[in-house]
Amino acid sequence: MKHLKFQELVETKRVITVTPKYPPYDTSVGYALGASEEMLLMQEIVEFHLSGYAITPMPEIRAVRSKKAERALERIFEAEGLSKQVGIADMPPLNDWPELFRWLQKEADGGKGKLIQVQFFDNVDPGFSDEACVYGRIIGLSARSVAVRNFTETGEWESESTVIAYENLKRIRWDTEYIRIFQKHLPKA
Numbered sequence: 001m002k003h004l005k006f007q008e009l010v011e012t013k014r015v016i017t018v019t020p021k022y023p024p025y026d027t028s029v030g031y032a033l034g035a036s037e038e039m040l041l042m043q044e045i046v047e048f049h050l051s052g053y054a055i056t057p058m059p060e061i062r063a064v065r066s067k068k069a070e071r072a073l074e075r076i077f078e079a080e081g082l083s084k085q086v087g088i089a090d091m092p093p094l095n096d097w098p099e100l101f102r103w104l105q106k107e108a109d110g111g112k113g114k115l116i117q118v119q120f121f122d123n124v125d126p127g128f129s130d131e132a133c134v135y136g137r138i139i140g141l142s143a144r145s146v147a148v149r150n151f152t153e154t155g156e157w158e159s160e161s162t163v164i165a166y167e168n169l170k171r172i173r174w175d176t177e178y179i180r181i182f183q184k185h186l187p188k189a
Contacts, residue, residue, distance in 0.1 A: 014031070014032055016070060030045045031045070040056045052175035060170055147163045
């Protein structure tokens, strides 16, 4: 039922602040673009800039706010002419994790797939110390997990992939400034 509440925010093109269920409570601010029973799609805002897209699993959402502070952001975006840039040309599938990751895998970069950031929990008891993050390209999929070939902060591709169970996902991002710029400087994988 949670996703039905998000549908109204999507239809009215509202800015929202999402707080994750587990620490660290790193909120995400942005426009709600799509919602299903499984996932929430946002176009994130960082310091008055549209900063790529993020998908958060519905069960990982602790709270959502859309009040005066978010209305102020909407007014600023409208006054700055930025609200025309809000949206996504090709809506990703939001009902099934393997389907979403296949979509991300085939998108852009000559069919090599989008570079993505995946935040996840290393074990089944989520908590701050168990959170991990990889940046890279999807190289494998199964019914229960995704394999990502990670690049390091020094711009080198790791030789082994990281396998992440869908049930451990916290947030997936793509088209962020960090990823777009790093992609220009990575060696061919």
